[in-house]
Amino acid sequence: MRKLLLFLLVTSALTVKAQDEKTDLDIINKIIKEGTANSQIMDIAFHLTDVSGPRLTNSPGYFRAANYAVTQLKKWGADKAGLEAWGDFGQGWQLKKSYIAMTAPYYKPIMAFPKTWTQSTKGLVKADVVVINVKDSTELAQYKGKLAGKVVLVNRVDEYKHSFKPDANRYTDDELKKMADFKPNPQPQGPGGNQQNFARFGAAQRLNTLIKQMITEEGAAAYLTSSPASHDGTIFVQGPAGNRVDFTNGKPSVLEIAVSFEDIKTINRLVNMGTTVSLDLDVQSEFTGSDVKGYNVIGEIKGTDPKLKDEVVMLGAHLDSWQGSTGATDNASGCAVMLEVMRIFKTLNLQPKRTIRIALWSGEEQGLLGSRGWIKNNVGDRVTKDVKPEQGKISAYYNIDNGTGKIRGVYLEGNSAVQPIFAKWLEPFHSVGASTLTLQNTGGTDHISFNELGIPGFQFIQDEIEYDTRTHHTTMDSYDHLVPDDLKQMATIVATFVYNTAQRAEKLPRKEMPKPAPVRQ
Amino acid sequence: MRKLLLFLLVTSALTVKAQDEKTDLDIINKIIKEGTANSQIMDIAFHLTDVSGPRLTNSPGYFRAANYAVTQLKKWGADKAGLEAWGDFGQGWQLKKSYIAMTAPYYKPIMAFPKTWTQSTKGLVKADVVVINVKDSTELAQYKGKLAGKVVLVNRVDEYKHSFKPDANRYTDDELKKMADFKPNPQPQGPGGNQQNFARFGAAQRLNTLIKQMITEEGAAAYLTSSPASHDGTIFVQGPAGNRVDFTNGKPSVLEIAVSFEDIKTINRLVNMGTTVSLDLDVQSEFTGSDVKGYNVIGEIKGTDPKLKDEVVMLGAHLDSWQGSTGATDNASGCAVMLEVMRIFKTLNLQPKRTIRIALWSGEEQGLLGSRGWIKNNVGDRVTKDVKPEQGKISAYYNIDNGTGKIRGVYLEGNSAVQPIFAKWLEPFHSVGASTLTLQNTGGTDHISFNELGIPGFQFIQDEIEYDTRTHHTTMDSYDHLVPDDLKQMATIVATFVYNTAQRAEKLPRKEMPKPAPVRQ
Known part of the structure; x- marks a missing residue:
């Protein structure tokens, strides 16, 4: 995910005080010991x-990791x-070979990585490079008829x-x-002073779309x-440039x-400078x-309190990654943390109420x-805001998707009523750097799916590393880019x-359900 | 090159004062203008x-660059x-293809670069990986008979x-x-407290040599x-591990x-963990x-003063590089600076005396x-210290080989007599960050060849970048890793x-000729 600060809805005044929150320090110390020493x-x-490899959704690597998680x-x-x-998601995709080298004017291996869902070459292909250097679509016309079989790039002027x-x-x-x-800020911000930038960006985007269209057609x-x-x-690498690919059509x-x-x-x-540059490509x-169909991994530890066991505390992280490496910080780290939490619960036999x-x-x-x-199947419709009974049963959803850095606090997503509760819960962790609560929210990942339907979903503040x-x-x-002590x-x-959410007398306080509104699909 | 602070010989007391040095500020300003604006x-x-590619000595890339320099x-x-x-150097060497990928347990391109002067594969080779994990040569014996056709690495425990x-x-x-x-420090330092480290390093080196021997034999x-x-x-990459390869035998x-x-x-x-890891290799x-034979590029602008034109000021840098890229900071930067100096001299028609x-x-x-x-052919023998007349004619040798960072001053190599002279010469450059003179010396590159025969050879202090x-x-x-303003x-x-060295009434003061002593060849 990529985090993004968004405008937010402010919740009602504080109704809970930190001193009212009861926590079981004995259990917390057991958790800390198990999660650290063991x-x-x-x-x-x-x-x-x-062991799993890249975990692009529906790829073999994704299923290796998902099956490992289920087994554990x-x-x-x-x-x-x-x-x-x-x-429905579409088929998986995986790389089978990638060989990219410059062969003229001299031999040089090229540091590169193919983008997901794009074509293979027909075996080893030799091709010369054409640089497209245009200001607008009129100038682009000069390249018509000149791109077939060529390797194309757009002239770069940045340094x-x-x-x-x-x-x-x-x-x-x-x-x-x-x-x-x-x-x-209670007022959502409009485009304002950024309108000009948006316009410039839009023109560049349109030109890039035309370039890609010509590259494809030729x-x-x-x-x-x-x-x-x-x-x-x-190498930064994910899907193809320009419009989002229709990755469901194979x-x-x-x-x-x-x-x-x-x-x-x-x-x-x-x-x-006029040199013929030739590449060998075998992708x-x-x-x-x-x-x-797309698949999530779902696991449960049943609640033990007769009155509360139908209520749920959820924790999660996305298991899929892009293809350039094995998605360690985006987001094996989050998944490893959540799986380790489940292991700690079972190892300590914590018997949660919820x-x-x-x-x-x-x-x-x-x-x-x-x-x-999952939300659509189990909780409700994010556009109409029609909900199922499950919506009322999920006390909170905790998500990790900010990399490998240790937790410094929690993004409250404007839910100020949880501030005193979380303040109390963070007390045992001040000594390890986690004490900050911010009303800021943070976009871009799966807690949004819960907040969209009025369920308190949280991301943690993590060091960037x-x-x-x-x-x-x-x-x-x-x-190797993971930081072991931070993950622990x-x-x-x-x-x-x-644990605290599971044992608490009440579910966590909620913000008001967002109003039904046209949502961009 | 890699810089290395060495012990040094201290020269005699200061004999020149900065105020005695005469410099032509008009010419210096012309030089600054030409080297900056033009x-x-x-x-x-x-x-x-x-344009040239990697410049490993005697490779085609080296000769492309050398011929370009001569032409310019x-x-x-x-x-x-x-x-x-x-x-004599030996033949050149160049890479023609490098494809290295993991194919089991899943496909993954491997970021890697072949070392100079090592073998090719016979086409595309598929091989499983063996990790050698031993404390000493006794344990190494267990791998005998198990390495043929395998890809071998030594177990790593660093993080x-x-x-x-x-x-x-x-x-x-x-x-x-x-x-x-x-x-x-007038006393050369012995191994002292580092003796234990040297011993440990020696044992590790010996084990590595045995490992490499087994890998080769098997x-x-x-x-x-x-x-x-x-x-x-x-990727850091140069020649093969262990003993220096005999790169002259082809x-x-x-x-x-x-x-x-x-x-x-x-x-x-x-x-x-017991997984079979297979690689595809096509190198x-x-x-x-x-x-x-090995070749340097030598160029001259003849002196114009009848009495001084047989004396010489030398400037230089090594043109050869390793193979992993195009040796921009090691040492195209130094060569580009020295060539640009020659261009400035000719463009400004500076008519140097020497x-x-x-x-x-x-x-x-x-x-x-x-x-x-070159020194052996033209100046003298670095072991016996027998010299030819040229030794007395070279006033100084200036070398650049500390990367792309701008000059902050000069390593005086213990030649304190030049300190007041260089102090004066640096005055016009205080405003651009160059004002430091240190008696420290710096090893590892070509100015040493001159100092070994009593000719003042200097390297500049440069920002590391x-x-x-x-x-x-x-x-x-x-x-792209060069810094243009710094090079200028x-x-x-x-x-x-x-210029100042060429115009100066006297040659630069020298340290005493080092005593003939056994030198490690």
Whole structure:
């Protein structure tokens, strides 16, 4: 996911005071001990990353990880664990071969990674590079008839920026204080001063769409692009450029390849000086499986209190990743934390009053598809706001999807009534850096699917570490980029929040149900 | 090169005062204007990097760059410009294909780069991975008979370190002050407290040598290693591990591949858990050329003063690089600066009193071979210290080989008599950050070849930028990692130093000739 601060709805005045909250420090200390001294989180993370491989939704890697999760939940003694279809996604996709090299004017391996759902080459293809250098669609016409069989890139004028700032970061006390002091703006912000930027962006987008259309129609061998995040050997790579691909139809679009900034600029400069640049391309990928339904992993530990056991505390994270690496920080970290929480519950035999339900979602990277599908099947319709009884039974949903950094606090999503409750719950974790509550919300991931239907869904504030600089949707999102001690801290805090929510006399306070409104599908 | 602080010989007391030095500010201002407003340095750098390709000594890329340099020197009007043999090196070597991927337990492209002078595969080879995990040579015996046709790596226990410090750095005022305040220690330091470390290092080295010997004898498919510098997609790669290869015999050693830390650890963990890890390898390289002599580029602008024109000011940098990229900061940057200095001299028609001689060396990365060969042919014997008349005619040698960062001052190599002279010469450059003189010396590159025979040879203090963190001997040492403004500043300072040395009434003061002593060949 990519976080995004959104405007928010303010909830009613505080009705709960921190001193009223009762917590069981004995249990919390057991959780901390089990999650620290006996942690299995790195072994879980290893299986979700190295052992499973990339976990693009419905790919074999996704199912390896999903089946591992189910097996572990059963092994630990969960009362329920299995794959659950949420709706139609489309086939899986996986890379079978990727060989990309410059062969003229001299040999050079090209640092690059093919984009999901794009075409294979017919074996090893040799192709010269054409650089499209145009200001507008009129100028684009000069390339008509010249792109068949060529490798195409669009002229780049931006420059490499040396990193005088660290790749890895933790929140400073000042930054956390600013988050804590945040006061929500009740007025949603319009485009305002950004209108001009939107217009420029729109024109560039339209030109890019026309370029991609021409590349496709002419039958180019491949379309090379490079994100500003693709430097130093790290490649940022996900789906094809431009309009969102229809990944449900099993028809790949023109081969697109994400290339390192250094290599695309070298090729670009050589072509611009009049040199013939030739590439060898051998890219093979395949659509996988015949079942187009998408599947989440759902597991449960049944509640033990006769009056409360039908109520539910949910915890979750998306299990799917992009293809460039094994999605360690996006989001094996979140899944490993949630699985470790389930292990801690069963190992300590915690006997929660309410039912605990874990959900590992698929299709998050394509638009929260797995969580929204599950919500639609079980909770209600996010457009009409018609709900089923389950909507009233889920006390809270806790999500992790901000990378590998330890928890520093919670985004309250404007739900100020939970502030004193969470303040109390965080007390045992002040010493490990988690004490900040902010009314800010954070978009882009699966807690939204719950908030959309009035169920309190929360994301945690986590240290960035290398999320924005190195790992997010890149070839570097691998096991070694995880921070073990941070993951352990996360598991103990989430387990505590889940336990406290399960044992609490009342469900967590809710914001008002959002009004039904046209929602962009 | 890699810089290394060495113990040093202290020169005699100061004999020159800064106020006695005469400089021509009018000329210096012309140099600054030409090197800044009319700079061609990035075009030169482009031709040495992107256009030429990797410049391993005697490879086609080396000769493309060397011939370009000769052509430019002639075009600018140098009185002499050509390739000059310095002795035997051996054949060139270049990569023709590199495809390395994991195919089981799932498909994953492996970030890796073959090492120089190592073998090709016989087409596409499929091989399983064996991890050697031993404490000593006794344990190593268990692998005998098990390595034929396998890909081998040695078990790694080190861990990825997240970068909480910036990749790119400039010297702070404090750091520069410490360098300026440096007082040489007249006593060379013995191994002292480091003896234990040396012993441990020695044992590890011996074990590694045995491992490599076994890998070679058994006929392994490939030997994978990873430097701690190979992370985030950046691969550190040069020659084979262990003993220095005999690169003059044209016989490649067992295929060795430098692998990213993330990928080698993933493979290592999977094998350690009992998973069969299979790789596809298709690595093709070739030895190039039949002429085994090594060649430097030598160019001259003749002196114009009847009494001084037989004396020489030399400037140089090594033109050869390793193979992983195009050696932008090691050392196209130094060569581009020195060529730009020659261009500035000819464009401004500076008419130096003494002769200006540029030398772009080869074989530096294999032990300063080009500069030492040239010195042996023209100046004297570094072992016996027997010298030819030329030794007395070279006033100074200026070298650039500390990356792309701008000049902050000069390493005086213990030659304190030049301190007041250089202090005066740096005055016009205080405003652009160059004002530090340190008695420290810095090893590892071609100025040593001159100092060994009593000729004042200097390296400049340069900002590190990403030299140690990203570019030194890596796949990231490419054009985009250069800093244009820094290169321009360097050219203006070096041109000024060369001009001032050429015009000065006397040659620069010298340290005593080092005593003849056994030198490790």
